[in-house]
Amino acid sequence: METLFVRFKDETQAEIVAWFAVQQSPVGENDGEVEPTDSRWRAYFETMPPSLRPVLPAPV
Incomplete structure (x- = not known):
């Protein structure tokens, strides 16, 4: 599975x-x-505008 690098x-x-x-x-x-x-990744992903979501790794 893909590792995502984040800042908390x-x-x-x-x-x-x-x-x-x-x-x-x-x-x-x-x-x-x-x-x-x-x-936590899903929560972050869902705060992003729909226009940015295609360039982010999708939550599973």
Whole structure:
């Protein structure tokens, strides 16, 4: 399954605030990885305007 590189809102990692096509270097303190099956990814994806969704990995 595809690994998604994301930035979380804070250290709790409860909310995704950004997605990156590649892993960031250096990795930021709130950067992490999730799978497309992660409910946090679905929640983030659904906040995106419909015009942006085709370029994002779809939640599973």
